Amino acid sequence: MYPGHMKRAAGISLLELVITVAVAGILLAIAMPSFTGVINNNRLTSSSNTLVTAMHYARSEAVRRNGRVIVCPSADGATCSASGNWQDWITLATSSTGDEVLRNHGVEAPVQMSSTIQRVSFRADGLARDAAGNLLAGNFIACIPTNRPVENQRVIAVASGSRFSTDSADGSGACP
Numbered sequence: 001m002y003p004g005h006m007k008r009a010a011g012i013s014l015l016e017l018v019i020t021v022a023v024a025g026i027l028l029a030i031a032m033p034s035f036t037g038v039i040n041n042n043r044l045t046s047s048s049n050t051l052v053t054a055m056h057y058a059r060s061e062a063v064r065r066n067g068r069v070i071v072c073p074s075a076d077g078a079t080c081s082a083s084g085n086w087q088d089w090i091t092l093a094t095s096s097t098g099d100e101v102l103r104n105h106g107v108e109a110p111v112q113m114s115s116t117i118q119r120v121s122f123r124a125d126g127l128a129r130d131a132a133g134n135l136l137a138g139n140f141i142a143c144i145p146t147n148r149p150v151e152n153q154r155v156i157a158v159a160s161g162s163r164f165s166t167d168s169a170d171g172s173g174a175c176p
Helices: 014-065
Strands: 070-073 088-095 098-106 112-114 120-122 138-143 153-159 164-171
Touching: 014 070, 014 112, 014 120, 014 138, 014 153, 014 164, 088 153
Parallel strands: none
Antiparallel strands: 070 088, 070 120, 088 098, 112 138, 138 153, 153 164
């Protein structure tokens, strides 16, 4: 080193740190609303997939057991309830010796799951039928009461007794 020349200390100043934190805060405040939409979208997708997976499982168990397997809403995790509230549901194998709960399922708040379908009963042929014996057709709705995302509902449609499809729907922030 030359005499009289001082080496400057390496690092950042307090002013640089304050500016960096302020810019990061502004960017976070701008990004947070869209991040909430992404989280809610993933919650809806996950809940819809949970229901569809439960239906596929029940169908495969009905074929494997060569008997009837029911998916129905349940308040206690052991018996079917008559409500249209599908927050919690069970997969139940029926036989002459009694009913056996195969699995408990459910969705967590803030997702709300509902349907006009009281129960889904798969027979040994793998098709779901209603109480009159007709092939089951209807909808389940997974919803979050929010405007983020705008399409705050997933409609899980049941057609021809065993075909499930999921579509997004705009619920305008309200749940059925």
